[in-house]
Amino acid sequence: MWFRNARVFRFTKPFDITPEQLEEKLTADAFKPCGPQETTRQGWVSPLGKHGDLLVHSAGGYHLVALRKEEKVLPGPVIKEMVEEKAEAIEAEQGRKVRKKEKDELKEEVMLEMLPRAFSRNRRSFAYLAPQDGVLVVDAGSAKQAEDLASALRQSLGSLPVRPPALEQAPSFTFTGWLDESIDLPGAIELGMECELKDPSEDGGVVRCKGMDLRAEEIQNHLEAGMQVTKLALTWDENVSFVLDEEFGIRRLKFGETLQEKLEEVDSDDAAAKFDAAFSLMTLELSRLIPGLLEAMGGEDKSAIIEEQN
Template identity: 90%
Template sequence: MWFRNARVFRFTKPFDISPEELEEKLAADAFKPCGPQEPARHGWVPPLGKHGEVLVHSAGGYHLIALRKEEKLLPAPVIKELVEEKAELIEQEQGRKVRKKEKDELKEEVMLEMLPRAFSRNRRSFAYLAPADGVLVVDAGSAKQAEDLASALRKSIGSLPVRPPVLEQAPAFTFTGWLNESVDLPAAIELGTECELKDPSEDGGVVRCKGLDLRADEIQNHLEAGMQVTKLSLTWDENVSFVLDEEFGIRRLKFGETLQEKLDDVDADDAAAKFDAAFSLMTLELSRLIPGLLEALGGEDRSAIVEEG
């Protein structure tokens, strides 16, 4: 159980919910397959898949959940072709032009006809709640996917006071400083070999670099021309590598050999026990990484966060 990405949401006020209460609330919105005329549906499923039945997998104060989304696949070219065929038939039979509004109605009709026969695509998204750390962490490659899960969770439990972390200074400023050495690189962080540079002007270009020494002259030339670093590959504490973007999105997470060796040392034969061990190791590592990165980027603005009294 290793996340491939980490989109972080900060709780804006104290939030605590027991695993039992969370389980009960998610059960009310458990996943059910799409009906014949439904284009999409989502709901909560056991994080352990076939190896578990509970909707909330808790370990060490961290609560893992999984959202499953089913979407019916309706190829746009096929829909368009069928709509055009129907419109052409109407024009031939009735001797009149089919207007856009009527074509939109024909499109809805075609989609309803196709839905019962359409193939389905299923995806699972994982997240964990860490009330003690004050964060919700979603394994999502995009901000929208993360927000979709947060919205579903908010609907299920009634309230979810979260927002992305707000930093004291723009990450692009810090990233750029690390590369041009105007800002000290923290000891726990090692530069990778990938970055993205953007010209901040309205029509500015983008330069993506891969497999390079990020302190090399070709990179420095772009920085001297005014470009800013918006994505950067990094290694944390020689143990976790990832790409960090200017929205504090952590992508392409790779946990190092040390964690894998710890997992291999776990004396457990069944898949559920291995899953639990991996989840515990991962959350422990991310509980160090997330606050460490926030501090390295200049600190978090916590002025709108209500602390526990």
């Protein structure tokens, strides 16, 4: 169980929930397959797939959940062809032109006819709640996908006081400073060999660099011309590599050999035990990475966060 991405949400006020309470809440919205006339449906499933029944997998105070979304696949060209055939038949029989509004109605009719025979596309999205760290972490490649899962979780729980972290300074300012060396690179962070630069002007261009020394003269020339760094490949503590974007989206996560070796030390042929060990190792590493990155990026604005009162 290794996340490929990490979209972070910050709890804006103290939040705590037991695995049992979370299980109860999610059970009411457990996944059920699409009905014959439904195009999409989503719900909660076991994070362990066929190796588990519970909707919540907890370890060390971290609660892992999985949202499954089913979508019926209806090929656009096939629908269009069938609509045209029906429209031509009406025109031939009734000697009149079929207008757009009627074609739209025919399209709905065709889709309803096709839905029971349509293929299904299923996708699982994972996230874990870390109340003690004050974060929700979603394995999603885009901000929208992450927000969709957070919205589903909010709906099931009734309340979920989270928002993306608010940084004291723009990530692109920090990234650019690291590359032009106007800001010191923190000791725990190493530059990778990939970045994206954008011209901030309205019609500005984009330069994507891969497999390059990011201190190279070519990149420095772009920076001197006023371009800003919006994505940057980094390695954290020699153990986790990723690409960080200007939305504080951690993408293409790769956990290093040290963690993989620790997982191999787990002497078990039990898939659930292996899953649990990987999840525990990952959450432990991310519990260090996320606050470390927030600090390295110039700090977090916590003015809107209600701290727990003793």
